[in-house]
Every structure is written in C-alpha cells, then in structure tokens.
Amino acid sequence: MTAPVALDGFGADGGPGLVLEGARLAAADGIPVRIFGPPAQLGDPAEGVEVVASQEWISNDEEPVAAVRGKPGASVVMAAAEAAAGRSEALVSAGSTGATMTAALFAMKRLRGVQRPALAAQVPLPPDGARTLLFLDVGANVEVRPQHLIQFAHLGAAFSEAVLGVDAPKVALLSVGEEAKKGTPDVAEAHEALAGSAEIVFAGNVEGTELLSGAADVVVTDGFTGNVALKLMEGTARAVADGVRGAARSNPMAMAGGALLRPALGSLRRTMDPNAVGGAILLGLRGIAVVAHGGSSPEGIANAIRLAHRSVGERAAERMEQRLRAAGADRRHLEDRLGNDPT
C-alpha cells in the first residue's frame, strides 16, 4: 500500500473543515491522506483519511525560521517530519508559504548538488489552460546568483519532463529584452551558460509580454521578480475580468449580452482559476512539498494532493537529482570559458 500524503490541516483561509473536504476528494481517488490538525474540527474523516492531532499552527505573520524551530508540534512541522521519515510520501500545506518551505527544507534536506531549492508555480496558458507554464522561482530566494538560475533551469526541466509530461521542455530566462546581453549581469551570465548547455533546450530570453505566449515550457527568474510577476498576473487578470463584469452590468443591453456570453466564458474562468493547478511545488529537496493557495477551494486542496502524489509516482526528486549533474557541468563549462577568456 502507498504511504499517505501528509496534509497540513491548518492555514487555509477556509479553515480545517475545508481542508478536510479536499482530503476526502483526493481519498475518493484512491490517494490516502494523513491530515495534521485539530481533531474537534476534523472529527469525522472518511475512508482513506486519517487524522493526527495537532493544536498548534504557524501563521503568515510569524517569521518562518523562528516559528518552525520553536514549534515542533505545529501541524506543518509535524507533517514535514512525517514526510521526511517516509511514513508519508509527500507534504501538502495551504498555510504560510514561508513556514511550509522552511519546514520542508529542514526536514527533507536538499538534493545532492542543490544550493537553493526554488518554488515553482504552474501557470495555465491561454487559450484554454490545456498547457501550463512552469514558472520558477516564485518566492523561495529573493536574491540569486547565476549558478542558482542555471540550477533552477535544470530543476524545472526535470520536473516538467517527469511530472508534467513535456517532452524535451523548452526553457527560457525572464529578462528585459530578447538579446543575450539584456538584463542584469547575473541574468546575462546564466544566459550564456544555458545557451551552451548540452542538456537544456534553451529558448533564450522571454520578456514580460511573451511570458504567457507559450514560447517556453519552463521560465526561470529570481524569487523577487518571480513572486511579483506571479501575483501581478493574478492582479491584472482579475482587474480585466472585473472590468468585463462591470461592463456587463452597466446597461440592460450589456446585461443581456453578458448573460448570453457567460456559458462560453467557462473555459476562460477555469483557465484563470488558481484551484485548477493545485499549488506551487518546492523543487530541489529529497522529497515532495506542495504549497497550495491559501484561498484554495476543496477541489484546490485535492488537486494539490494529486500533484504531490503524481510527483512521487513519477520519481520527480530522483530525476531532478540526475539532471543536476548536468547543471554542474554547465557551470564548470562557463567557468572554464570565462577563465580562458580575459574579456
């Protein structure tokens, strides 16, 4: 029998009851779930859902490292320890992103050769979300060096291939122009290394305008830019959608038009729904950790559990570790080249 997925019962905006709903949906698919949280609120689980009591949790306002160290009984810390020990196969939490990343990093440790784990989000691509973009780092590292961007490229490519089923994924760097030298010196250095990589199908730089164009399967950036960009896509999409909704309320003719158009907007709505993709995944650890959206629906929680389970089944961590040997080779190649070339 498969080990269950360890699920943090706290932290979702909808509370432990909603998290339990999500666990039930995943368990109904045959994925066993062990949920860490308040038994009183998780009273009556379902077939395949087991409750482990935890009364403590870590909020968004707490400093993650201090909180994880200081609260061994917090739900996310217990769930991470359980996943690291192999009693559960993976960690899923809709709580504080910082606390989840920290708990996972402390408990699971990094893959051999990984300097910085990165948080990768799946962004559904137009027109219908049938393809997703793997976008990283969306917040694990606010500052990075070129070698980290190179590692992110390999981590992302390995995950895209293993779990998202993309054959020879195209990897791009986010920058301010398409030319190789555009961007910060760090981005230009990473560009040069990736352009010379034998293992990466490198699509060059993409600009903000083209991020959603589908030109790349994996787009790599630092965690500051990536976090801002991910949230900005959400904010902009919401603003435009609100604008359309507002227009459809502005007069009787527009209201009639909106009512007729509404059914056809279903696939666009689903494309823009963060619940569809489950959550962001922390790449570079000796285990699988998924950070679900705080505002997840039960279906969003279930999709995060499904993503974690699929990642384990596809041996994502092992395949990333294999890939990282290539990243080391790229880095050394670049160092040799720069060392031999005094310009």
Add this chain to the structure above:
Amino acid sequence: MTAPVALDGFGADGGPGLVLEGARLAAADGIPVRIFGPPAQLGDPAEGVEVVASQEWISNDEEPVAAVRGKPGASVVMAAAEAAAGRSEALVSAGSTGATMTAALFAMKRLRGVQRPALAAQVPLPPDGARTLLFLDVGANVEVRPQHLIQFAHLGAAFSEAVLGVDAPKVALLSVGEEAKKGTPDVAEAHEALAGSAEIVFAGNVEGTELLSGAADVVVTDGFTGNVALKLMEGTARAVADGVRGAARSNPMAMAGGALLRPALGSLRRTMDPNAVGGAILLGLRGIAVVAHGGSSPEGIANAIRLAHRSVGERAAERMEQRLRAAGADRRHLEDRLGNDPT
C-alpha cells in the same frame, strides 16, 4: 511664442508618415512641433509642424551608447540636442527606448543630485482609467541601490504632483510582501528610509496582486522588475481580452452576447489602450524626454507630445530638483540611524 516640441520622425512601427499624423494632431491643439526625419516622407507638414531633415536613425538592435555617440546626425540625437539647447522645449521619440534615453541623458544632463534617471510609465487604473498609476523604473536601470529607489520615490512624487495633478501622492515600494522587512535587503533599506521621510506620503510595500488596486499613486521598483512587470501587465491583459474575444466567437449564442456587450466594453478597451497615456517619461534630467510606445497610433504620438508639453508647462524638471533635496535628507537620515545602531 513657445518653443516647439522636438519629435523623432523615425522609429515608430507605423513609419514617419504616422509620426507626422501625430504631430499634426498635436499642432492642431496649438502645440508647435519640429519633426526630425526624412523630408521625402514628411513632405507636406501642416500649420505648426516644421520638418528638419535627418536621414539616419537608430534601431532597436543597436547598442544605444555606441549608436548615439557614433551617429550625431541620427534623428533622435539631433532632436535631443535641439531640446537641450532650448531651441525646442522637450524631446519625444517612438523609437528605441535605449537610444532615446541615452540621447536625452547625454544632451540634457542630470538634475543636480540625481544619480540615476528613471523611466516612469503611466498605467491606467481600473475601472475606467480615470486615475493612472505612475510606475518607475520601467527599464532605465536594471540594477539599483537603495539610494536610487529613494530618489525614484521623490522624482515620482514630484512628477505626480506637478504634472498629473495628484495632491500629496501616496508612494509605495513594489515587493514580495507588505511587511517592512520583505524583499531584498536593498528594498528593505529603502523601505526604512521612506517610512521615516518627512516629504513622502509613504504607503509601504505593495505586492503584485495590489499594483492595480489604486492603493498608491506612485510605485517604485528597480528597472529589471519594473520592465518585466509593465510588459507582463500588457501580456496578461491581452491574454484575458483574447480569451473573452475567443469565447465570443465560440458559438452563435455567445456571438450574440458579445455583440450586445461590445459597446459597454469601450471604456475597458480605452483603459487598456497604451495610446491613451502617450508614453513613458524619463525623470531626473534637466529637461523633458518622453518615450512613446513603438506601436503608437497617431493619437498615441499626439498624446506623447501633449504629455511633454504639459510637463514643461508645469515646470516638472524644476519641481523634481526641489524634491531631490528631501531625498538627500532621507538618505542621510538613514545613514545616521544605521551608523548609530550597530544592529
């Protein structure tokens, strides 16, 4: 009589003829324009539009500093020199952003106290674009230090007040969380200085989700993040709008709905139209330089000319220089505080 606006006749996607159309629209409002470009294509100007012959231009593919130095007869270089000498009141170009910034910087010089000029874009805010957000730096400096972010805050506040007519503009920093410490160490340091500033109405950090919320009148970031963010808003808005359009073509009922809804979408379309705001403005120079969108319509060119003319009329450069004294004080205040506090 007012000095004319110096307009680069080359560089717009629509060619010199389109630029001339824009000049005519502005001239019809009583703003005289001197356009630098190929006389054959600018043959028959209108009342208030004068043509100065230039056959050379700088493309997006050229390295800006080398090109500006190497081509004194290029249209944008001639126009910048003219504006710097006071024979024209301001520079407007829809050509290469890098070349326009470089030509303006070389010819006009920086305001006293400015270390790095910044490119500021006006982003129309939902629901109807009646308010705009001043967002900088959107590409002049891919790497900045805290003191530059502080200067950008003062430059943006001064411009917002002087030209956009915002009383006591609220200024925010773009970051990955609202808390003062969130973001890179440089962002956190700038946050601290701005929070202690007597001259800035500081709204704290904004995240990507809230950039378009209207919580701030001016949002400050580095030129890498700002450039990516500005283009990403454009790309995301386009993707959502394409999605709505696609839905409205998907079946007969949706087509009828789209047709009924279309008139009401006019204000949203205008809000999302980059031509409405004219262009980005280079802040921190002893003169006014406006970079129009390469894909500008004639109305977009005219709006860029109007923005430049209004900026001159409101003495934007002088008012920015006054503000910069306050920026210097903020920086010294921070240094003193950090110097006195060994933590």
